Amino acid sequence: MNKTSLKNQSLLLIIFAIIFTVILLLILEDSVFTYFPLIKLLLILIAPIVMFFYIKQSSMNENIQKYSYLRNNTWLMPVVVTIVWIIFYFFTLIGVTSSTQYNMGFFTLLLAALFSFLINSVLEELFYRVWLQTRLEALIGTWPAIIISSLLWAVWHMAIMGGDSYNVPLSTVMVNHGVRGLFLGFLWAKYRNVWILIIIHGIINWPTQLITGFF
DSSP states (O other), X not given: OOHHHHHHHHHHHHHHHHHHHHHHHHSOXXXXXXXXXXXXXXXXXXXXXXXXXXXOOSSOOTTTTSSOSSSTTTTHHHHHHXXXXXXXXXXXXXXXXXXXXXXXXXXXXXXXXXHHIIIIIIHHIIIIIIIIXXXXXXXXXXXXXXXXXXXXXXXXGGGGTOOSSXXXXXXXXXXXXXXXXXXXXXXXXXXXXXHHHHHHHHHHHSOHHHHHHHO
């Protein structure tokens, strides 16, 4: 991919991410979850695909294809890291798991969780890590790319945090989602295994009520 196309794609992806965040923040709190899926599909999936169609890439930049998806140890070490993370996340004092209870039937909650998995875990990792971070890595280096994509990913969560002011939600997402974003971004930069990212992201979002429901 030539430098101009790479810059244009990266800039537009950043603009899509910013517009996505701003729109969510401007929507009334009670209406956020109503319009959230549609806004997300338009700006995080459809808009980038259209953009890729018009700003074509003649050949992949060497930095973008630095690792393949199924070679160069992209499964062994990421799986080890994931298992260690699961142990810390669920079974230690420093773990932070959700105890939210949903007032709906098991199968309704399961369908909602599967839809959430697709629109959140899959789509967000595709946009923020595979599309955005990868291109920024080629332009500005690995860690600057991880930081920028992590911040853009974290900040939109303010819209669903609630509260009467932005200072508390902002600090919360920067500490919580920001650190998670750095972790996911590092895994992507290191191993180029998007499936591991989707699995970890899915576990973070997956309702514990469903897990206990299976047993």
